Amino acid sequence: MTMGKRVSKKESWFKENNFTAEDEIYVGVDVHKRNYHVAIWHNGRIGCAYSMTSDNNKLLRDIQQVRSSLKNIVYEAGPTGYSLVRLLRSANLPAEVVAVSKTPRMTDTSAKTDRLDCQQLAEYAAKGLLTFVAIPTEQQEADRQVVRLRDQLTSKRKRIMHQVKSFLLQHSISWPGGNWSKILIERLRQLDISSELRFTLAQYLDEYEFFCSKIAETETKLRQIFSSERHSAAIEIFKSHPGVGNIVAWEYRAEMFNITRFSESKQISKYTGLCPRISRSGQTCHQGPITKTGRRQLRAMLVQAAWAWYRRDPHARQIYNRLLHNTGNGKKAIVGLAKRIAIHLWRMLCDGCLYDAKVVKV
Template identity: 35%
Template sequence: MIQHTFIGLDVHAASVVGCALAPDTGELVQAKMDSDPAVVLDWICRFEAPVKAVYESGPTGYVLARFLREAGIDCVVAASSKLLRAPGDKVKTDKRDARLLAEMLALGQVTDVRVPTREQEDLRDLSRLRATAAKNLAHARQHVNAILLRHGIRYPKKTKWTKEHVLWLHRQHFDSPVLQFTWEADLEQAELLAAHLKRIDQRVAATAGNCEYTPVIDALMCLRGVDITTGFGLAVEIGDWTRFTGSSIGSYLGLVPSEQSSGQTRHQGPITKAGSRYARKLLIEAAWVHRRPYSRPGLRLVRQMDLVGPATRIRALEGNHRLHHKWEVFDARKKRSVTANTAIAREMAGWCWSLAAPLQQGGHGQGGRMNAA
């Protein structure tokens, strides 16, 4: 019987291929089974403890990892972007993938990702639903604007998608019946998606006010550019802020420059764009707000800061002043706006960490939502 076993699992929707490796003897045991957590657990339990299992992150999610952990099996989920693969290896099969995972786990070369709880994953799905709905609405409105642009029709005012603009859109008429049908269908789609997004925003606001991330969301909203949807999105996407430091969180979110160095040459390129794309997008959008003039908190920020403790309030005030000052420095140096905004977003990630991490380390008495009394 194999002891001190490392198990690699190549997980698919309908099947799982497992490879058990004993480093002391080099013995391999491979099997193919149904993609049922109970079946996988039954196969793993054939090997004498201690046993450690790993599978690659992907569309199958974390159900198997949580099931195995609840059964007492040490199971990690490997970051697919960090797996080492030989450039000359042109043969890829499920058995080879499972064996590679087992070997990398035995060598300690697996970079595991955080496995969220079921409740945390539900919150993240809600945040991503909101992001998808906003993207779909933007595309639908773009279709409406494109039809008008192609036919030389221009809205006389600057601000669009107000009530007045929507009424103006409904008054537009085309001679072609086919084009008129297309126009009405596109306009109807845009209005339906706007109502859909509004309903999601209401649910996000209700959920953000009563979930495990509420203290973190309240703290993040003390920074300019962070509204309730942005704070909710950042909180649920990153989850455990204590995994990082103020300098490492920017790297995790892919906001640091890529680099190619060899010998005496060193070249830095665009940002790495690693980690959560949605969290990075939220920070980049929020960073633009800090370019606006700022001397003291507005009414919204004052009300928001009443919900947090003094330590969080002071830190947020420092962050708002610092981020605006950085924009002033970049503008004085005439630095390219997009490059400057990326740098601000990277620093803003560190300020978000400084607000959120203390709360998750047990400092709710200093920074969490305060009682109404």
């Protein structure tokens, strides 16, 4: 006697239901490197929940069975990137990636599991409680990856610089003076110290020079990327703004990528994390520190650009002085300038015009 093939609960659920356009289905996926946890919200409740290996094509085949009723497929942004959402969209299925920081969380975290996470995502999608991230094209993501590579390399170089200073302090060795340069590196290599300490210091300096060379290579690649037809016009517009050079223009272009998705200046300040936290209670409204959402490196570069703008443009100094008078805080004033640069660049690109202090609103 031969045994029939065992049918899983998932397969039984798909076969038992006759899905029509009148049904409402939302799919939540908890995505991991080795496995996916999937929950299907069907007409107001979880109809099916299961786990599977992390196979995008297999998941697509499952979802195709409920295509006629499907409203949305959602998963949280994470290390697995955008390959799944791109595959689903290429099959003309509605799919979104969820902003993790803006997802509602349960107060009781003791019951947190992957199975519950995917069920929550499906339920929150059905109830309209999720915020989605913008999905870059593969080309936009590739360009952004090179920009972020430079950020990573400069962070590693900065770490080595701190290690060298800590090393000198630890061994009571005087700093030879000057900023980091080839001359300073040579002075450090010629310090009168023991052979063991000289060997250790040499390893730090070799690592520093290695990262300098890699940063130079990366910047050469970035010049090639952003001089291409898809970027050159935008970069020219950005660099017309006082204080904005290649590095800031590249970072802004890569991180904002599709500038037309923003419809108002408030969205720019929120996206860059340069807007203050607002606390309302009754008739009172209190402005706290900036939200610091979004990419920290972009925010830091906009602040650097704000200082350069302040030094070069009397118009910027007027704005800074007004902000300083209103807030009584120099840091808040310079952050206010940085926010204005972010908004200016967005508005200039939307209008297709170069910077003009008389035209740009402040």
